[in-house]
Amino acid sequence: MTATDLSLVKHEADKLFQRKRLIRFAIPAVIAVYLVYIVFAFDLPGLAQRANLDNAVTLASDSWSHKVHVTRDNRSGNITYAVEGERKGTYPEGQRPHWVSGDEVVTIDLGGDHIVRYLPENRTEIEIPGFPLITVQAEGRALISNLPEDLPDWISASDRRIGITTPEGRITLTGARTEVFNYFPGWELFWFTLDSPYHGQSFATILIGERLDPDRSNISGAVSDWWNNAMWRHKDVAWAIGETILMAFLGTMGAAILALPLAFLAAKRFSPVMLLRAATRRLFDFVRGVDALIWTVVLARAFGPGPLTGALAILITDTGTFGKIFSEALENVDDKQIEGVTSTGAKPLQRYRFGVIPQVVPVLLAQILYFLESNTRSATIIGAITGGGIGLMLTQAIQTQKDWEEVAYYIILIIVMVMFMDWVSGWLRGKLIGGKE
């Protein structure tokens, strides 16, 4: 190549790279500009300012720990002990946690030398290492305390309410009541509630030890008490998961059964009437576009809340989706097989059964099974919004904003459920499509 040719090639290459650089810069630049717009449209700076990290901490720590409330009603002087402060978690009469002692003066040992004493006459003493002894007296609505003027930020105090937050636990005092929250790791009462004889027993004791409840054998008693646990409601949870999977199953399979014949109507080669074809397709687009959630709302009037409504909503939406996918699969079937069957004098249904179905079944099955898994997720969402299944339990648990351990539990269950359905669908796919017709 001559020198001039070469410099020409070089020049061309320079231009080429200029162009390429421009494109390479342009794409990230467009994305960046869009993201900047989003930062302002979604008000991210404001959000960062407002985001409540305390909530996040509460949530995170609550999800793997539980607290026991020790509450003194300042009017009656009664002291109650309750896990999570719930009636169902209340210690039976005469029982109390081992870290509480004393009769006249009730001493609550929070651990780490943090000690709270409930004294007579609605007085309270709080010992916190490295801080002077705090004494509080409740007088009607008001509180009289020895707290100094400038307080550390873990104490919030007014003359009506004092809140103390320490790593060992939390203490709140108002005129009406004094309450101590002691935190412990773990999901308390997950197996048995306090009123069950099996609470606090080891696994071995229940399995091979002496009969704990004279009326029942240990194993059946334990299973039944666990199943009916009022705090964790294992029975309801199991039903809820069952309902969710049921919605997904009925919806998906029902949709597949409905969509198959309709797909023939929408496929060009099986449905010569253009108008019918177009109408069917628009119907598919419509039911698909409306979305399952809205169908649930529409159907709720007719069928009321419950899993059937959710299943029908999934069914309607997926009839559209399947209809579209199936009719595309039908468009692509191979004519030769149909013709072969036709040439024997087969009746129309037989023609479809042997000429078409064997060809589309693998595609159809794969799609149906894939949707079975993804509909388990949809069913969770539908349940959360219109009632039923594990989704609703989750929304409720989140709305009460205190049972974060339940929230965590449900989230784990949901993930396990979806992954299980994923596995089932993969397994079935292998079994059904891999095997013979």
Next chain:
Amino acid sequence: MLHIDTLTKRFGDKTAVDAANITIDRPSMIGIIGRSGAGKSTLLRMINRLTDATDGTITFDGEEITALRGAAKRDWQSRCAMIFQQFNLVPRMDVVSNVLHGTLNKRSTLATMFNLYPQADIHKAIEILDRLGIAEQAPKRAEALSGGQQQRVAIARALMQDPKIILADEPIASLDPMNAQVVMHSLRTIHEEDGRMVIANLHTLDTARRYCDRVIGMRDGRIVFDGTPAQLTTGVARDIYGAGADFSEAATSTEIETLDRPGIREAEAYV
């Protein structure tokens, strides 16, 4: 028996078959030759009623085939089996099921929906397969078979129909010479032993000459030759194929014996 009268088929302004007249009065083995696009397939498809004729009639034993509708038409199709170049089997189903499709017309729709066939039919299917030498393939999926075996399955399906006529649309065009011979031999045997009429579209002159009692030549939709293999001289063949003087018969041959002839390799490249 079979009487075809000014049968015409037009696709738009293209006339695929142009006023064809054929009369066949006893079960014979007939070869139809002609180059690609001559209308051979269309003719066969009209006989089987896979395609409707534009004009003219087909009559079989006094019954007007072209007028049949619905169940009567399907009944005719069950009496008139068809074999295709691409076998047209259901590849995902096993061989016996494919053969059993030959009985679909006689069985109730409901039973067949669930793949339920009488045991007698199943036994008969396997006997037919045995007759064609592929009984051992019975439980395999059709797609697992070689081309020649698949075509024999298609013939078995045709036999299962117990038809009066077997139509074969280029049955050996997708096969290698070895398999082609086996398939043509089977068709001939069926014709001779069962006395069924066989009409086969053939791409190659020598196959037609060797296996058929009568050869029909088509060109551009019209029937330009109808006679015995002996009457089918090279000159006639040139006419049928519209070829020039350089026309060599070998160019259309797939006979195994010709394989050893010099120049055959190059020749096959044109087929």
Next chain:
Amino acid sequence: MLHIDTLTKRFGDKTAVDAANITIDRPSMIGIIGRSGAGKSTLLRMINRLTDATDGTITFDGEEITALRGAAKRDWQSRCAMIFQQFNLVPRMDVVSNVLHGTLNKRSTLATMFNLYPQADIHKAIEILDRLGIAEQAPKRAEALSGGQQQRVAIARALMQDPKIILADEPIASLDPMNAQVVMHSLRTIHEEDGRMVIANLHTLDTARRYCDRVIGMRDGRIVFDGTPAQLTTGVARDIYGAGADFSEAATSTEIETLDRPGIREAEAYV
């Protein structure tokens, strides 16, 4: 310079390279021959550090190559270019970009992302392409080039690395004789003009004899021959290839001159 000491590579219980010892003390052009599976590729891949050795060391100018990790390893790779049988270019990218990939080790990911190659590099890439006679192809996509051209692009990429060593793993095995000659010629020229060390795996004896200063023969992972082309007699070659008395050199030849020899077509079928 390059010192390979009891280098061993095992894949499971298969020993691909078995205690290989090679010492190369000046930049020479070395051919490695041996039949398929002898371990030639594995040896080269270990030198380039694409594969980790199981045992033994490779030392280059006193530096232990086998001990390098992370950035130091990549730095070594940039000094030790590799050419592959299948070219291993990025097919969807243009030729210049493919050549510029030789400089990747010197560039940051960010710079690569935005195609920020210095103009000097771009020009140098084109000069290298020109030296290999394919400057006109510069703006084309690599996949649009013929095999021989693609291999020259791969060589250009190697040169762009400005390496001390060029490893070539059967650089001509996917090429026709004409292109094979061009590529081998380029490698030889690079060796002679630039004084770079070239180590090439070769399938064919005559190529090794013709272009290399030194030939190493491998069999079943072991080095069974190391000498000058002159020492590589047909008897030695038989040993290397484990062939019987019917071994014909032509069976491994891709030389253009041999093309006209009778029987060459059949011979090539065995290559």
Next chain:
Amino acid sequence: DGITEFRIGILGGENAQDRMNSYQCLADYTTEALGVETKLFAPADYNGVIQGLLGGTIDMAWLGASAYAATYLQDPEAVEPVLIKVNVDGSIGYHSIGFARKDSGITSLDDMEGKVFGFGDPNSTSGYLIPSIEIPQFKDGITMESGDYFGEVKFTGGHEQTIVAVNNGDIDGGVTWADGQGNWEDGYNSGALRKAVDAGLVDMNDLVQIWKSNVIPEGPIVLRKELPADVRATMTQLVDALHERDPDCAYGVAAGDTLGFQPVTHDTYISIVEARKAKIGS
């Protein structure tokens, strides 16, 4: 014409948490009294219960006053209010409470001009209907349109969300419900604030009350009018007597200490219905 099953719709919203569980005893009593299977349903929001009552798929429910009005307005013949909860002090009402963060300096609606104001659920009486009518009466110039008096008016979705949003500073002020009994610093005796305090979500020292509505009647327990008269009578009697019969169950059903239930008629809710009608018109 008898019935084959009896379906109770539960909507805590303003009251309960573990609703199904608390209502199980009531369901058992119902089965016993009616001799048919009793089912409990807990739709996620008011609208679910309203749709159920209108569609005839739910027979009995405890509605909020506004939700009752919504049902009544869509079909006056659908349901009939029968009972109302009586608080421990004998009252049958509660309040909508406006509140804000103390450190925002807001102490009354006067300070809310140009600020962001949050409602709860559109079907909530105390979270939307009553405040949206009473707040504009606070002084001239207040409307519930975004950008008029308030900078923006939002729905947070529910009482809990409103409290969190105010506490987080997402919105400057909001409304929620409380019985108005007891002390502010406890979050009153019952209500959404009290629950948040008990959960440790908010510190009442951080919040101030900026507004309080007139007393709002508790929502009614309603029965579908199409039910046979004897079924309605039995159910009314059953719930009415629940407090004496099984105080624990009554505690669960009413979601707290009460004096039980007392009969109520549509008349109690006329003003609420009018309020809601007015909102539709606007």
Next chain:
Amino acid sequence: MSDATLGVVPQSVDTIQSSYMAQVQRRRLYGGLTLLIFFVLMVSGFNIADGRNAGGFWDGLHQIGDYPADVLSEAWEKRAALPGLIAKYFPALVETINIAAVSTLIGAIGGLFLSLLGTRGLAKWPRIIPLFRRLSDVMRAVPEIVIALVLIFVLGGGPVPAMIAIAIHTAGALGKLFSEVAENADLKPVEGLASTGANWSQRMLLGVLPQVAPNYVSYSLLRFEINIRASAILGFVGAGGLGYELRNAMAWGPGRFDEAAAIFILLFATIVFFDQVSSHYRNRLTEGQGQ
């Protein structure tokens, strides 16, 4: 099993017949059982669902049009206001689309890394491939609403929780699809780049991305379609956008059905519009690709 003997020794027709009959019997049995199980599951499933539903299926069937009729009749009465309402809710629509777009973008980038790090032959750290695979499985398994609800608690309502929730799910879902594509990528260019001393990101950027880009973009578009729905749905739980407005309007009931109708029209039109546009581009992207 009978296959093993087939073809070795010629069998008599009788043995073939009987062994085939046995096979047919077996197949019928399995087929029948499968069908029966499916049928029983469907029927009993329907009955359980029907039983646990407030209203029965057959009782409710005739009422199915009641709610839409209420909505439509009110919307029709106030049809004059519809255009105004549509304009009013347009910003909410933009927010919904933005949520979907950003989360698809972020999710696709996340899925890209998950797929590259979780594919054999490409992974930077081959030992922890299973970790990335499980990670994307878990991310895929979490329904968006779960994350959204939790985040709403921490961050307050608005588009950001929805965006994060959808992005996480999208990353998991695309990670799986992407790695199926990446598994089929040609490794030769990657090796070629490795031999020049290119680092991992350069190898991925130049060696893998050009190969997989069309498929990746096509899958991302499909995901964008899905995410528009998801972002509308999350509005129902307070995540802003059109879903939030729709929920408020529907929850209020009569009096706002015209708004509900307007929002619904917007939502429906948007979904259908992006459906069509994206399937058009997806076809274009994948058509020149051989398969």
